[in-house]
Amino acid sequence: MKHPTVHTTAPITGVCATLLWDEGSFTVSCEVRYPILPSPPESQNSLSTLLDTRFGIGTPSFVVTAGTLSMLLDQQHRLTGLDFYTNPQRWTVTTSELADPTDATPHIETEFDQHGHAEDMGPPVVFYEPRHHTLYLSWGPVARWYGIAPALAIGVADDNRLTEIRLRGLTLPPRSSKSADVG
Known part of the structure; x- marks a missing residue:
């Protein structure tokens, strides 16, 4: 299995990441919305093409899994969403400081099969x-760290391997837990 790597392009302004904790299903989800770039004035797009572009219809998508985590990527391999089934009782509490991310647009690269699915990278x-x-x-x-939106960043190792996903602003009910430091 090839571990996903990350390369970056110029930052995109106006990216929004919405986090949601569903306590009933123990699921964390994040939806990422990128601004729609205007078409050049000389190109005439049909209404059908405009709607397909607006709603992402007909464009290829890619899926990277890691245990119960599913990451959705668009045709440019940008993260567009994730769902993660998890039990907060198993999380380790940390007191690490938030490192400032670099402004860039991360693109996740790995080997995908003919259906756009990558091998599981492990939980x-x-x-x-x-x-x-x-x-x-x-x-x-x-x-x-590379910031996608204020609530979402991707961490990489020195060799550009994807090593962390950071979701900021996820409020949970109080609980008891274990503690540790995170790098």
């Missing part, structure tokens, strides 16, 4: 930092 270790209401999904130490 992450899950950390929760209650002061900033931040959930970390970790596969190893982080050398750099």
Whole structure:
């Protein structure tokens, strides 16, 4: 299995990430919306093409899984959503400080099959930092952070392997837990 790597392009302004914790189903989800770039004035698009573009119909999508985590990528391999079935009782509480992310647009690269699915990269270790209401999904130490939106960042190792996903602003009901430090 090839572990996903990340390359970046120029930052995109106006990206919005919406986090949701569904306590009944133990699911964290995140929807990422990128601004729609205007078409050049000389190109005439049909209404059908405009609607397909607006709602993402007909464009290829890609899926990366990691245990019970599913990450959806658009045709440019940008993260557009994730769903993660998890039990907060198994999270490790951390007190680490938030590192500032670099402004860039991360693109996740890996080997995909003919249906756009990648091999499972293994379940992450899950950390929760209650002061900033931040959930970390970790596969190893982080050398750099890339911000997608204020609530969402991707951490990479020195060799650009995807090693963490950071979801900020996820408020949960109080609970008892274990503690640890996160890099």
